[in-house]
Amino acid sequence: MTPAVVLLSGGLDSAVTLAIAKRDGFEPHALSFEYGQRHRIEVQSARRVGESFGVRDHRFAHIDLRVFGGSALTDDIAVPAHDSGGDQIPVTYVPARNTIFLSYALAFAEVIDARDIFIGVNAVDYSGYPDCRPDFLRAFEQLASLATKAGVGGTRFNIHAPLLELSKAEIIREGVKLGVDFTLTHSCYDPVPDRAACGRCDSCQLRLKGFAEAGLTDPIPYA
């Protein structure tokens, strides 16, 4: 089987991305981050999602993005109840996050001799994030081929973003089709102490709307 690195956050999108990588015949090597995020429960979710798909090689990289600040997800500033809509970049945007994540994925790919990297970014629901755009992903592919030993040897890297053009409802339907256990996934930016999702933040709102549009009920507990 062809190895591929799959970025796995523990959220719904990355779980479906992992399922798609498996469906497409790749042997997934999962990569998750602990980056001082408020929603550390996502890391536990990532582990369980990986296990549910029989991932044998799952690495957890500790990184500290709080050293720069600049986002409601890593700073001690309040997560807004709902700040999407309009053309503004949300305050939950973490500077250069996907660039950093893909850089680590590239290091991992180089070590395991993979040329395929899967990332669950989405340009529909996250149109405000510059690093979720197709042009960004193409630029990273270009960079990857110049940055690595394998690239020097002629290898082309592929950044797979299979959810890029899907709505949240379409992502959920795809996940159902591929057997994703959504009870293992977690998306809330600001979970309450008993670890139920808040139901109010941007991420919860998108998720709930997606399940509603897909004609399904989200199986995780909400506060």
Next chain:
Amino acid sequence: MTPAVVLLSGGLDSAVTLAIAKRDGFEPHALSFEYGQRHRIEVQSARRVGESFGVRDHRFAHIDLRVFGGSALTDDIAVPAHDSGGDQIPVTYVPARNTIFLSYALAFAEVIDARDIFIGVNAVDYSGYPDCRPDFLRAFEQLASLATKAGVGGTRFNIHAPLLELSKAEIIREGVKLGVDFTLTHSCYDPVPDRAACGRCDSCQLRLKGFAEAGLTDPIPYA
């Protein structure tokens, strides 16, 4: 003054790069990494070099590249006495290292509203490293503009690599001219317990050869 992010390892090259950034009128914000490297003394050197140039904003990001392995600098494999020469990529190459470093620098730049990043890479002495090539740096500039809020707003990022085409002797002469205190810098991959440089590794060999060619004596202690 225009802010700029300067990647500062504590080695000779990055110290000269910092001096050049100051000479060119930038207000340097320094960024150093602790990444499980054997040569942790470099981090202490970075702090002292930053202080010697009056850097007021110096961040230290903890990152763990050992999670992937793949290099003599982060693994428990022996650093060779000298492995440069020829077209081979040295075993001291860390997968995707400069991609990861520049990604962090980009996050930092975004937070402090800088569009200039300085990195002390060199294409002459490190011709074996893919991520020290001019094409790589241009690709990262391209990526940076697509990856960020500022880029969406039309900002172009500049990756400055002022040492790119210089020999080690030329870098040392430039440093002398700009008042770099080389006693603060440290380059050895494999320092002996009393923290003297080994004098044998690739990095020591390059440094000693550079000082010799510049007609100078390296002021740091060797074992």
